[in-house]
Amino acid sequence: MATAASAETDPRTRLRALGLDREDAVTMYRNMLVTRGIEERGHILFRQGKIPGSFYTGRGNEGAAVGVASATKPQDHLCPLQRDMGVHVTRGLEPWRVFAQYMGRSGGPTRGRDGNVHIGDISLGIVGMVSHLPAMLPVGVGLALSYRIKNERDRCAFAWCGDGASARGDFHEGVNLAAVRKLPIVFIIDNNQWAYSTPSNLGYATEHPSDRAKGYGLQNVVVDGTDPLEVYEAVKEARDKAVAGEGPTIVECVTLRMEGHAVHDDAFYVPKEDFETWAAKDPIERTRKFLLEAGMSEDEDEEIRSGVKRLLVEQLDKAEASPLPDPSTATTGVYASPEELDTPHH
């Protein structure tokens, strides 16, 4: 296992070493703000009774999700999970479509056919997840296999798994198949320490869930998931390695799930002091401090924050204007027709 060094160097030097400029870091910061803003507004919508079913957030994981997605290229495919709203935001999914999805409106990516974070848009390279975690991991392996068969050399797939879901066969079969064929894929484990109410020590016996990489002949990297730049660095390196034909890497982003599994769960089982410790490492606040040290002014920060607020108000209005799906369409579109194969992704 390699542990990426959390550089305490000068912010400008650190960005330069990563091949990034301050604008790139500001974009990450902004995407994290949009991510949290979407989920905070989602909470309000839920309490207002505007969201049917349940509601899930990824609070605490914004840095990891944005950090990974920032290291992907437009031609890549991503299979993120329910704590990874930052991936959708970074890849360009418009917030109003997320709100519309939450509310079961026709403007959401699944047109009301699926709910909450079961979101995706293949034109942005994102495959929509299912509830059975991590069922999309072998799907990511298949995308990587398609690049390999077609000999597409600068294309990489990204597939996610949680610490909890790493106990399932999908993870082990998928990682193993990708390993034996050295496929261009990067595996991300969002390790937020809790599988619903079950702590890590009851989910796996290794120190880190990604330590199982050894069993597949792979390397793993454990990074602080609250630092988007540390995540970015590890993922970028893993991507370079994967597309060079050197095989997959498992990048584990350690965070704490800062809310319950879903809105109905108050996470009473998580020790209070853990919440306090991890709140002090809030990914948005630490990125803000980093940027202030890198030369961002308080005024600039204020401008970014109010810009995000304005955007979300406008996007929420747009989502509320999106009509509910027509009930008469409920049973249509169960099977695809041949002409639909001519979509851009095919």
Next chain:
Amino acid sequence: MATMTYLQAISEGLKEEMRRDERVFIIGQDVGVYGGAFKVTDGMQKEFGEWRVIDAPLSETAIVGACTGAALGGMRPVAEMQFADFVSCAWDHLTTVSAKQYYRMGTPIPMTVRLPCGGGFSGGPFHSQMYDGYFAGCPGLKLVMPATPEDAKGMMIEAIRDPNPVLFFEHKHLYRRIKGEVPEGVYTVPFGKARVAREGADVTIVAWSAMVHVATEAAEQLAGEGIDVEVLDMRTIAPLDFEAIAKSVTKTSKAIVLYEDTKTGGFGGEISARIAEELFETLDAPVRRVATADCPIPFSPVLEKEVLPQTADVVEAVRALSAY
């Protein structure tokens, strides 16, 4: 036209389409160097290379899951389950991911899963099952079950081209036992169009896959007794050509549904219900079902014969129905 076995026809279909479309690839256990447990892919890795005929680890979940991903990546994957029975290990992927991805996300999943299925040769409880009933209740999947070499080839090509996940049930007991004329070159047999395997006027037997042959054998025996049986080969059960059933049953007024899945929960129960529901006025007798007993498939030949539908069972059922 060339005469070939059911197995050769499936191989031909795969090869023809792989030559025509470089997006088609095969993945499964021992499909490459060994040519597949039943030799359906024999010699194909040599012709198409190791990235188009891929030997996979023993991981049905990863194989089927990867096919969904590869389909999203623009390929036309064909997975081989070594035996249809092992698809239970990939159940989740077929029913949760592949079958629902288009409905939810709007992205077609053009993939084929080949399932060597069925009993009759002492395969025992884990190498003999007919799984169609389990999947028939899962919208989004197509279930195809050819009975003849000509259909096997044309439906193989149709399956690969279909924009949906297709379960291709190829009956192991037909592999080398059934021979027939098969057109040369590329052709397709459309899904959802039943075939009259034998014309008759007195009783309709609705069947698919290997049971078409059992029904035809029974019909030949009964012809000597003056009972004229019509055998309908459904070819696919999803989509289902109910119109063909209605046409035949309207003519004969008597129907038997013959299927190799278990009597309870097998898809024949659904067909019986629809005949009773929609064709009641045309019936002269209750719909009868002849199917596998509600029991695992036993190993010993005498036990297996007891459980699977035999020609004699069908003959007896037809006699009883004609006398009604």
